[in-house]
Amino acid sequence: MRYIELFSGIGGFRKAAELLSYDSNIDMHCTAFSEIDPFALKTYGNNYNLNGEARMGNIVEFTSEREKIQQMSNFDLLLGGFPCQAFSLLGKQLGLEDERGKILFSIHELLAQKNPEFVVLENVRNILKHNKGETLNKILNFFKEHEYKYVNYVVLDSQNFGLPQKRARVFFVCSKKELSINLTENNIIDNFMNINGHSLNMYENVLEILDKKVDDKYYLSEKIKHTILADGSKNFKSKSQIDLDVARTLTATMVKMHRACQDNYYSDDFILNNHSHKDTPKEILFKKPVRKLTPWEALKLQGFNKEFYDNAVEAGVSGHQLYRQAGNALSVNTGYALLHYLFVKCRIQDK
Template identity: 75%
Template sequence: MRYIELFSGIGGFRKAAELITDDTGLNMNCIAFSEIDKYAIKTYESNYNLNGEIRINNIVDFAAEKDKVEQLGEFDLLLGGFPCQAFSLLGKQLGLEDERGRILFSIHELLAAKNPQFVVLENVRNILKHDNGDTLSKILDFFKSHGYQYVNYVLLDTQNFGLPQKRARVFFVCSKKKLDIDLSQDSIINNFRKIKKHSLNIYKDVLDILDKRADSKYYLSERIKHTILADGSKNFKSKSQIDLNVARTLTATMVKMHRACQDNYYSDDFILRHHSHKDTAKEILFTAPVRKLTPWEALKLQGFDMQFYENAIASKVSEHQLYKQAGNALSVNTGYALLHYLFVHLKIQDK
């Protein structure tokens, strides 16, 4: 099965597809990828064996040149994490001057020219409610207008697939064939649990993720703790907690160290002695050792392995960029679970 990966980031979908190839014998072969962030590309290049596949880079510029699109070659499956802004413009004509509209137009060009059998795209869950559901309707109509007979979506949470992180994402699944399948989270979870042999990293909770020792630079100073641990401010109220067994959703801006109602922080008591300070009075924690996640731990929470991290570091990708990349990434295990369900368990390509 030949595929392209759009808006690839550090290749969450690609890593999932490669593991499925290794584990099941279903040959998933990447022929092209697109990404514009130079640091993400650096991490991508350091971790995947790029066997001559086309580097699309800026998909808007690429799709604007018909010769390039024609040279792309045929592929069966389009994978990607879609920029949600583009979909708010679906009710208007394609080819808008707006950057987001031009991104959508480029997808339109690829679908029209290459006519892939399947499309699997990931996005934030809020897109389901955006504009009172009108955006969702326009997304579904967009793919139907390109001849997809089956157009559906499912909400999947990373914590159900062996990674202790709350990360709910919506996945759109489109097929040129009419399919009669159960695309539900429960069915995908049940299939995932029945997989006897796989190469994924599976963790019971964050204690399986957190390293016993971390450099002092990751620890919070007593001064910054007053901000990090605060339950909001005058105009913003929240409940800050540390030492959560299942991590909060990683964000691309975690390097900025948001409050403990948004980011993940852990005490030495929790890491070393399994004593949680989740509900401990903040004043006590002002002097207790508390730290943020390391970049390696953030990548682990997304399903990437030590070799992946070491390859990126060896390529001189900064920790700042690794935090951003981990926060933007598709969880490998979640991508694997969905692709396995569709193409290994249901074998929709053979229906």
């Protein structure tokens, strides 16, 4: 099965497809990808065997030139996580009025000319409620107008697929054929739990992610600790907790070190002795060694392995950029679970 990966980032969908191809009898081959971030491209280029596939670059510019689309190889499946900042609860939620929100519809000509059999796209869960459901309706109608007979979506959370991170994302699934599959999270979870052998990295809880010893630079200084661990400020009240068994959703801006109500922080007592300070009074907690995630741990929480991290570092990608890339990435296990359900369990390509 030939596929392309749009808005690829560091290739969460591609890694999922590669592992699925390795684990099953489904031969998945990438023929093109698009990404504009130069640092993500470094990580991508040093981790995948780029052998002749089209490098589409800026998808808006690429799809504005019909000749470029015509020169592409045909493909069966379009994968991608289209820009989510326009719909995120952490952003201004301008949605389709935001240039980033309009990018999805830039693939119109690509769908019209190449007519892929299947489309699987990912975005933040908030897109379902954005603009009182109007945004969702526009997206669903967009694919129906391109003659996709099956257009559906499902919300999947990474913590249900062997990655201890609360990360709920919506996945849109479109097919040129009428499908009778029951696309629910429970069915996808049940199928995932019954897979006999796979190449994914799986963790029971965040303690299996955290390294026992890390560089001192990851520890909170005494000066910043009071801000990070505080329960908000005069105009912003929050419940700050550390040492959570399941990590909060990683964000692309975690390098800025948000308060502990948004980001993930861990004490040495938790990491070394499994003694949680989740509900410890702040005046005691201020005296404890507390640190943030390392870039490697952030990538682990998204399902990437040590070789992937080492290859990125070898390519000259900084820790700052690796945090950003991990926060933007598709969780490998979640992508794998969905693709396995669609193409191995339900065999939608054979219907």
